[in-house]
Amino acid sequence: MELPKFLLADNTDHPNAIFIVHTEYPRFVINLENDEVEWMEEFSKEDEAELASEAESLIKAATAFYDREVSRYDQ
Numbered sequence: 001m002e003l004p005k006f007l008l009a010d011n012t013d014h015p016n017a018i019f020i021v022h023t024e025y026p027r028f029v030i031n032l033e034n035d036e037v038e039w040m041e042e043f044s045k046e047d048e049a050e051l052a053s054e055a056e057s058l059i060k061a062a063t064a065f066y067d068r069e070v071s072r073y074d075q
Contacts (some may be wrong), residue, residue, distance in 0.1 A: 006065040020062040026051060030062050 009019040009029075027040040035058065043051055043067040 006062055008066065008069055009035070020066055022058060022062060028060060032066060
């Protein structure tokens with residue numbers, strides 16, 4: 001099975017939260033309620049430098065995905 005790059009998720013234990021799951025490396029979950037990011041990877045010191053520069057664009061892409069999905073519900 002091939003997963004989409006982003007998945008939209010929710011959980012009744014967190015009724016106000018909306019989660020975006022990034023399924024490709026580096027995998028992460030962002031909580032759009034408070035912008036908290038949970039990385040699902042272990043990073044070496046060398047990887048952390050690259051991650052810092054890439055993280056901002058990945059989070060922007062996750063937010064754009066959410067905006068696109070919500071706009072499709074409104075149609």
